[in-house]
Amino acid sequence: MLNDDHRRFLEDxxxxxxxxxxxxxxxxxxxxxxxxxxxxxxxxxxDKPKRGPATALKRLRNIARNPAVALVADHYxxxxxxxxxxxxxxxxxxxIDEGPEHRRAQELLKSRYAQLRxxxxxxxxxxxxxxxxxxxxxxx
Amino acid sequence: MLNDDHRRFLEDxxxxxxxxxxxxxxxxxxxxxxxxxxxxxxxxxxDKPKRGPATALKRLRNIARNPAVALVADHYxxxxxxxxxxxxxxxxxxxIDEGPEHRRAQELLKSRYAQLRxxxxxxxxxxxxxxxxxxxxxxx
Numbered sequence: 046m047l048n049d050d051h052r053r054f055l056e057d058x059x060x061x062x063x064x065x066x067x068x069x070x071x072x073x074x075x076x077x078x079x080x081x082x083x084x085x086x087x088x089x090x091x092d093k094p095k096r097g098p099a100t101a102l103k104r105l106r107n108i109a110r111n112p113a114v115a116l117v118a119d120h121y122x123x124x125x126x127x128x129x130x131x132x133x134x135x136x137x138x139x140x141i142d143e144g145p146e147h148r149r150a151q152e153l154l155k156s157r158y159a160q161l162r163x164x165x166x167x168x169x170x171x172x173x174x175x176x177x178x179x180x181x182x183x184x185x
Numbered sequence: 186m187l188n189d190d191h192r193r194f195l196e197d198x199x200x201x202x203x204x205x206x207x208x209x210x211x212x213x214x215x216x217x218x219x220x221x222x223x224x225x226x227x228x229x230x231x232d233k234p235k236r237g238p239a240t241a242l243k244r245l246r247n248i249a250r251n252p253a254v255a256l257v258a259d260h261y262x263x264x265x266x267x268x269x270x271x272x273x274x275x276x277x278x279x280x281i282d283e284g285p286e287h288r289r290a291q292e293l294l295k296s297r298y299a300q301l302r303x304x305x306x307x308x309x310x311x312x313x314x315x316x317x318x319x320x321x322x323x324x325x
Contacts, residue, residue, distance in 0.1 A: 064255070066206040066212045070210035072212050073275070075259075075275065076257065113211040115214045134271045182215075
């Protein structure tokens with residue numbers, strides 16, 4: 046699914062953008078920290094301040110009602126547009142609250158992001174994107 | 186709608202991420218150059234290489250079938266997560282092919298992006314997002 050170029054490009058990015066949509070098809074998009082393992086992308090809810098309880102997060106409510114998601118990681122270079130590029134993955138998202146995959150995903154995320162190591166992540170859900178399609182453009 | 190902080194934050198960003206969804210509610214998300222004028226956000230199709238004709242672009246096909254869109258601009262700082270922030274706008278998108286608003290939008294985009302000034306933009310459509318809701322998080 047992901048080829049080596051896609052995988053390397055994604056792993057080199059520190060932030061991606063997660064698009065979900067509600068039951069009426071109205072999109073929502075936020076920047077996220079992420080990790081890739083085989084053909085899954087993992088995102089964890091973390092301790093960053095939220096407006097309300099994590100379960101109320103719009104991205105989770107959307108996924109519960111409509112699991113189709115898209116995530117794009119890109120490189121932008123204001124000085125050289127020949128270097129622009131992006132990789133988008135599309136698929137179905139699952140919310141994982143606990144268990145071996147939840148633990149492995151959060152360990153992988155902690156290995157990528159030092160800031161997450163200080164957080165009590167285990168109580169937070171993980172979003173797992175099961176990749177169904179990969180698109181890319183530009184310098185990837 | 187957009188307050189002064191939102192507007193300043195958006196204008197300081199060089200790239201945003203546009204989420205659309207198809208008629209089944211499956212999202213799509215790509216990085217875009219953009220400009221803000223009052224409570225509209227403008228994005229133009231440009232001469233950057235595309236896989237096919239601009240009219241076939243997935244973002245345009247989605248908007249034709251489902252005008253609900255979301256666009257987020259964010260600041261990511263790997264070293265200091267207290268500086269993270271984003272502004273998301275949601276609303277309905279219109280595709281504008283010609284006329285005074287099309288011309289003004291492309292002039293505004295050219296004033297922000299030197300690379301666009303060398304392109305023959307007039308033959309390309311503009312996406313106009315009519316902002317209905319603004320959300321923000323973090324250092325905005």
